[in-house]
Amino acid sequence: MKDDYSDIINLEHPEPDPVKHPRMSARDRAAQFAPFAALTGFDDSIDAMTEEHNEGIV
Numbered sequence: 001m002k003d004d005y006s007d008i009i010n011l012e013h014p015e016p017d018p019v020k021h022p023r024m025s026a027r028d029r030a031a032q033f034a035p036f037a038a039l040t041g042f043d044d045s046i047d048a049m050t051e052e053h054n055e056g057i058v
Helices: 026-032 042-057
Strands: none
Touching: none
16 A cells, blocks of 8 residues: 555546535535534623623622
């Protein structure tokens, strides 16, 4: 077995079949990398705690 990949280094990258695997739009692709929304409501809790804390400082 070759360790330097010289047998495959210059091969063309295969393109997927556009019927079976259509290209994803940039918007759909970006949605896959959007932040995970498991902490829904977390920002509201932080804001409420901050508000309570700030009221105690006055």
